[in-house]
Amino acid sequence: MGRFLARRLLHLGPVLLGVSVIVFLVLHLAPGDPAEVMLGANANKEDLERLRVQLGLDQPLYVQYFTWIGHVARGDLGRSLWMKRPVLGEVLERFKATLLLTGTALFLSTVGGIALGIASATRANSLLDRLSAVASLFGASMPTFWLGIVLMVVFSLWLGWLPASGMYAPYGGGDLRDLLAHLILPAVTLAAASVTIIARLTRATMLETLGQDYVRTARAKGLGDRPVVWRHALKNALIPIVTVVGVQAGYLLGGAVLTETVFAWPGVGTLVVQGILARDVPLVQGGVLVIALSFVLVNLAVDTLYAWLDPRIKFQ
Amino acid sequence: MKIGRLLGLALLLPLALALGAPVNAQPVGTLVVGLVAEPVNLDPAQVTDFNSNRVGRRIVEPLITFAEESTKIEPNLAESWTISPDGLQYTFKLRKGVKFHDGTPFNAAAVKFSIERQINAEHPANKIGKYPFANYFFGNVKSIEVMDENTVRFILKEPRASFLVVMAAAAASMVSPTAMMKAGVDFASAPVGTGPFRYAAWTRGQHVTLEKFPDYWKGAPKIDRVIYRPIVEDQARLTELLTGTLDLIVGVPADFVAQLEGHAKVNLLKQVGAHVWYLGINNSKKPFDDKRVRQALNYAVNKEAIVRDVLKGTGAVSRGPVLPGTWGAEPNLPAYPYDPARAKKLLAEAGFPNGFSTSMWVPESGSGMQSPVAMAIVMQSNLRAVGVNVTLQTMEWGAYIAKLRTKEQELFALSWAAGSEDPDMVMYPLFHSSQWTPNGPNRAMYKNEKFDALLTEARHVTDQAKRAALYREAQKILVEDAPWVFVDHEIQIAATSKRVQGFKLHPSFDLRTETVSLR
Numbered sequence: 001m002g003r004f005l006a007r008r009l010l011h012l013g014p015v016l017l018g019v020s021v022i023v024f025l026v027l028h029l030a031p032g033d034p035a036e037v038m039l040g041a042n043a044n045k046e047d048l049e050r051l052r053v054q055l056g057l058d059q060p061l062y063v064q065y066f067t068w069i070g071h072v073a074r075g076d077l078g079r080s081l082w083m084k085r086p087v088l089g090e091v092l093e094r095f096k097a098t099l100l101l102t103g104t105a106l107f108l109s110t111v112g113g114i115a116l117g118i119a120s121a122t123r124a125n126s127l128l129d130r131l132s133a134v135a136s137l138f139g140a141s142m143p144t145f146w147l148g149i150v151l152m153v154v155f156s157l158w159l160g161w162l163p164a165s166g167m168y169a170p171y172g173g174g175d176l177r178d179l180l181a182h183l184i185l186p187a188v189t190l191a192a193a194s195v196t197i198i199a200r201l202t203r204a205t206m207l208e209t210l211g212q213d214y215v216r217t218a219r220a221k222g223l224g225d226r227p228v229v230w231r232h233a234l235k236n237a238l239i240p241i242v243t244v245v246g247v248q249a250g251y252l253l254g255g256a257v258l259t260e261t262v263f264a265w266p267g268v269g270t271l272v273v274q275g276i277l278a279r280d281v282p283l284v285q286g287g288v289l290v291i292a293l294s295f296v297l298v299n300l301a302v303d304t305l306y307a308w309l310d311p312r313i314k315f316q
Numbered sequence: 317m318k319i320g321r322l323l324g325l326a327l328l329l330p331l332a333l334a335l336g337a338p339v340n341a342q343p344v345g346t347l348v349v350g351l352v353a354e355p356v357n358l359d360p361a362q363v364t365d366f367n368s369n370r371v372g373r374r375i376v377e378p379l380i381t382f383a384e385e386s387t388k389i390e391p392n393l394a395e396s397w398t399i400s401p402d403g404l405q406y407t408f409k410l411r412k413g414v415k416f417h418d419g420t421p422f423n424a425a426a427v428k429f430s431i432e433r434q435i436n437a438e439h440p441a442n443k444i445g446k447y448p449f450a451n452y453f454f455g456n457v458k459s460i461e462v463m464d465e466n467t468v469r470f471i472l473k474e475p476r477a478s479f480l481v482v483m484a485a486a487a488a489s490m491v492s493p494t495a496m497m498k499a500g501v502d503f504a505s506a507p508v509g510t511g512p513f514r515y516a517a518w519t520r521g522q523h524v525t526l527e528k529f530p531d532y533w534k535g536a537p538k539i540d541r542v543i544y545r546p547i548v549e550d551q552a553r554l555t556e557l558l559t560g561t562l563d564l565i566v567g568v569p570a571d572f573v574a575q576l577e578g579h580a581k582v583n584l585l586k587q588v589g590a591h592v593w594y595l596g597i598n599n600s601k602k603p604f605d606d607k608r609v610r611q612a613l614n615y616a617v618n619k620e621a622i623v624r625d626v627l628k629g630t631g632a633v634s635r636g637p638v639l640p641g642t643w644g645a646e647p648n649l650p651a652y653p654y655d656p657a658r659a660k661k662l663l664a665e666a667g668f669p670n671g672f673s674t675s676m677w678v679p680e681s682g683s684g685m686q687s688p689v690a691m692a693i694v695m696q697s698n699l700r701a702v703g704v705n706v707t708l709q710t711m712e713w714g715a716y717i718a719k720l721r722t723k724e725q726e727l728f729a730l731s732w733a734a735g736s737e738d739p740d741m742v743m744y745p746l747f748h749s750s751q752w753t754p755n756g757p758n759r760a761m762y763k764n765e766k767f768d769a770l771l772t773e774a775r776h777v778t779d780q781a782k783r784a785a786l787y788r789e790a791q792k793i794l795v796e797d798a799p800w801v802f803v804d805h806e807i808q809i810a811a812t813s814k815r816v817q818g819f820k821l822h823p824s825f826d827l828r829t830e831t832v833s834l835r
């Protein structure tokens with residue numbers, strides 16, 4: 001187990017290096033550079049050249065890349081070309097907000113999805129099951145930004161129950177209660193698509209598991225519904241669910257950017273999008289590296305979880 | 317079902333907690349402003365976008381300023397000035413006793429520092445900043461001399477009658493040399509100036525807070541603090557305004573204007589900005605090198621329909637590049653009315669009775685671009701009606717700007733915010749032949765020698781009445797030559813809560829929160 005983890009962690013280096021090369025190249029292959037984007041329509045030749053020199057863009061590509069990677073190796077992600085602020089602090093600060101939002105959404109979609117899936121499976125073809133099927137279809141096909149705006153209009157504008165955007169009230173707030181109030185709408189919006197996917201999958205695997213011989217045997221022993229479903233069937237049905245939850249975690253991390261934009265949530269997604277539009281290479285690199293790192297760690301956690309769920313799976 | 321019940325409780329607990337949270341009443345003296353995007357930094361010499369300037373210009377200010385609701389120049393940190401007869405020396409008398417927020421005195425040396433840091437590569441503050449418009453604004457400055465503590469002289473390479481307007485630009489704002497050398501690169505995030513508000517805090521992605529400067533030379537503002545919140549989503553900004561958590565929003569989208577008009581909770585403000593949106597035509601490319609073709613395009617495009625149906629009243633139809641009603645604008649400029657029959661006739665005369673095919677480049681969005689794609693689609697169908705088949709190519713802003721430098725453009729959508737009514741700030745860069753891209757922003761590749769001569773002369777005479785006559789004549793040539801399809805001037809829309817008093821929009825797109833008081 002320890003050796004397995006160590007080996008997997010060693011893979012991190014090449015993966016992140018690969019990610020950084022790809023991001024660097026893609027940003028440089030896209031037309032337009034930071035100087036051009038900054039000066040926009042008003043640009044004149046001298047200002048462009050001057051700004052390119054000030055931003056270090058007159059250096060050959062490989063020099064720019066190696067200068068940057070050299071700094072990264074020393075734990076310095078550089079400064080944003082635009083904001084002139086240190087990238088590491090900026091990205092980590094924003095990443096905390098993304099993690100909170102994604103974590104909450106993942107919790108909501110996993111718990112909600114599994115509960116809904118089990119309920120549907122144990123009462124297959126009931127009214128609840130059908131309603132949940134319709135709701136799932138709806139949830140999976142609704143675009144995030146649309147759902148976000150609808151929830152905002154209903155719960156903020158009409159009912160006045162929850163704040164419309166931001167992470168804390170600009171004054172007065174700042175406590176846990178304020179944070180929770182701001183978190184609910186974006187977290188529910190973000191969780192909507194995942195909850196339906198997890199629910200449908202849970203229903204399918206639970207139905208399959210409940211039809212197995214050992215479940216019949218358990219029932220024959222005289223066990224009630226609850227221990228059969230929760231203790232015997234669920235744990236065995238969990239493996240595909242864990243896989244999907246892991247995939248959803250990555251999806252939520254990446255998908256958070258739309259929700260963050262709609263609700264002015266100060267996450268890393270909006271920061272990276274701003275960076276891409278500005279061709280701010282160090283900023284985008286920093287943001288993508290942090291997201292990639294967390295994605296790899298989630299995958300590792302999922303792999304580790306398999307073994308706990310199914311003793312037949314061994315680490316090699 | 318113990319687990320289920322526990323989970324249910326875990327899910328409901330935060331909801332119950334949150335619902336119980338009281339909506340905070342706005343504190344007296346705090347104005348909360350919703351911005352369309354987060355500022356990049358707060359040093360106006362180091363940014364190019366409206367949102368950064370809207371905040372930064374509260375902290376630092378230039379020698380000369382614009383009057384309320386107009387871009388007529390007024391003394392600010394300079395009390396008065398004299399111009400040498402040859403138009404090459406501008407001597408400014410500075411206001412005495414003005415202090416920067418850090419307590420250091422504002423003086424001639426600070427003026428020299430604030431501008432030289434941008435243009436002199438050897439200047440100690442040049443390396444700790446990036447100055448996008450150094451050459452555009454100050455490339456003409458040969459030297460800056462400190463005459464005495466309160467007198468400073470700018471010596472120009474060539475006469476430029478609009479130099480006073482340049483000195484009113486955001487990039488010409490005065491910064492504290494002591495503070496900048498101390499803070500280094502980080503100065504741009506928290507600049508120190510002489511303005512009505514000073515920097516207080518910046519929580520990235522959430523808000524920038526400024527607090528009033530009690531010793532402001534014009535008298536401290538009536539409000540204690542301004543909080544700027546970046547909220548990209550239009551509906552979120554509107555919701556926050558209507559639920560009372562924002563006091564002021566700008567850039568109200570066209571689709572919301574009707575809903576807010578006469579709303580019990582908000583005041584709506586409108587003003588035509590010093591801006592022009594145009595469909596550029598590459599004058600050096602066939603068939604657009606024929607004036608009749610360019611005129612035909614102007615007759616073919618239904619500008620009234622664009623302003624009415626796409627912009628929904630957030631634009632005013634333009635006849636030329638200069639803001640109507642200002643001193644340099646020709647009041648009797650002939651318009652190109654919507655007249656497809658005339659367009660067809662002109663095309664036939666130019667040898668295209670069956671029209672032709674061409675391409676139109678359009679950015680998906682961009683500062684001052686209003687609703688570029690929707691506007692372009694209307695123009696595309698207008699042009700098809702007269703036989704001109706247009707292929708639309710939409711591009712992301714950064715890619716678009718880069719592509720425009722290739723000179724391959726045929727038709728292209730762009731806008732220009734001059735920030736001032738002075739015709740030199742819009743006509744010279746966009747139409748003078750010395751400004752052909754990539755040297756400058758004349759991407760229409762327009763050249764007319766008579767027009768060039770008029771504009772150059774208007775730079776050399778300092779008398780405004782004489783300049784106005786020259787510009788008026790130049791505008792007539794321009795409209796006849798039709799190097800663009802002139803489309804509209806943006807009407808800025810702001811909405812405020814009822815407790816906001818004394819707020820006025822400014823045609824330079826600045827957001828002057830220092831005039832606000834709260835009920």
